[in-house]
Amino acid sequence: MRFLALPTCLLAMTLLVTAQDRPTVAAQQNTLFAGADGKFDAEPDTALIQFNISAQEETSRAAYDRASKSAEQVRQILRSNGIDPKMAEIGFFSLEPVYDYKTAKRKLVGYRVNTNVSLKLKDFAKIASILQQLADADISSNQNLSYTLENIDSAKTKAIENAFERARQYAQAVARAAGRTLGELSYASVDTFENVRPMPMMMAKTMSMQAGPPAPTEEFTPQTVSVTAHVNALFSLK
Numbered sequence: 001m002r003f004l005a006l007p008t009c010l011l012a013m014t015l016l017v018t019a020q021d022r023p024t025v026a027a028q029q030n031t032l033f034a035g036a037d038g039k040f041d042a043e044p045d046t047a048l049i050q051f052n053i054s055a056q057e058e059t060s061r062a063a064y065d066r067a068s069k070s071a072e073q074v075r076q077i078l079r080s081n082g083i084d085p086k087m088a089e090i091g092f093f094s095l096e097p098v099y100d101y102k103t104a105k106r107k108l109v110g111y112r113v114n115t116n117v118s119l120k121l122k123d124f125a126k127i128a129s130i131l132q133q134l135a136d137a138d139i140s141s142n143q144n145l146s147y148t149l150e151n152i153d154s155a156k157t158k159a160i161e162n163a164f165e166r167a168r169q170y171a172q173a174v175a176r177a178a179g180r181t182l183g184e185l186s187y188a189s190v191d192t193f194e195n196v197r198p199m200p201m202m203m204a205k206t207m208s209m210q211a212g213p214p215a216p217t218e219e220f221t222p223q224t225v226s227v228t229a230h231v232n233a234l235f236s237l238k
Contacts, residue, residue, distance in 0.1 A: 031186065034171040035232040038163025041224040042155035044147035047121040049130065051140040052114060060095060060111040067113035070139040074117065077133045081126050091116035124222070149225040156192045159229035164188070167233045175237060183236030193228045
C-alpha cells in the first residue's frame with residue numbers, strides 16, 4: 001500500500017493499492033486504485049487423440065498402398081464408433097526414401113510413408129474404445145490422449161469476476177482502515193491469461209490393451225484447465 005501526498009490546501013486524500021502490471025492511471029482526488037488476480041478452474045470440454053500412421057516397404061508404391069490400407073482401417077474404426085472420418089485431421093504427409101548408412105556408399109533399402117492424424121472428441125465415453133481398437137489393429141504409433149478447453153469464454157468471465165471481487169475486497173479493507181467508505185467503480189482494466197495447452201494423459205502404444213481390465217482412462221477425472229485474470233479497478237472514496 002502506498003499513499004500519494006497531495007497539497008494540504010486540497011484537503012483531499014488519495015489511497016493507492018497496486019498489483020502486478022497495473023496500467024498508468026492519473027490519480028484523482030478521493031479515489032482508490034486496487035488490483036488483484038482471479039482464477040477459475042474449468043472442466044475440459046475436448047479430448048484430443050493424436051497418432052501416427054507409418055508404413056515402410058521396398059518400393060514407394062508399396063509403402064503408399066500399405067499406408068492407404070492403414071488409413072482405411074482408421075476410417076472404419078471411427079465409423080464403428082459413430083464418428084464421421086471427416087472429423088479427423090491430417091497434420092502432415094510425407095513419403096521419403098530410406099537408406100542404409102552402414103556401408104561407405106549409402107544404399108537405398110526402401111521407402112517410408114508417415115502421416116499424423118488428430119481427432120477432437122466432445123464425447124469422452126468414446127475415447128477408450130477408439131484407443132483400444134487402434135492399438136489392437138496395430139496400424140498406428142505414438143498414440144497420445146490429451147484434454148483441453150475450447151469454449152473458454154465462460155471460464156474467462158468467471159475468472160474476471162473472481163479477480164474483481166478480490167480487488168474490491170482489498171479496496172474496502174484500505175478504505176475502512178483509513179476511516180473512509182468505498183464508493184462506486186469509476187475505471188477498470190482487465191487482462192486474462194489462458195493455460196489451455198493440451199495436457200498429456202497417456203501414451204496408448206506403451207500400455208496393454210488386452211480385453212478384461214478397464215481402459216487406463218476409465219473412472220478417472222480429466223485434469224481441469226486453469227484460466228486466470230487480472231483486474232485493475234479505480235473506486236471513488238466517500
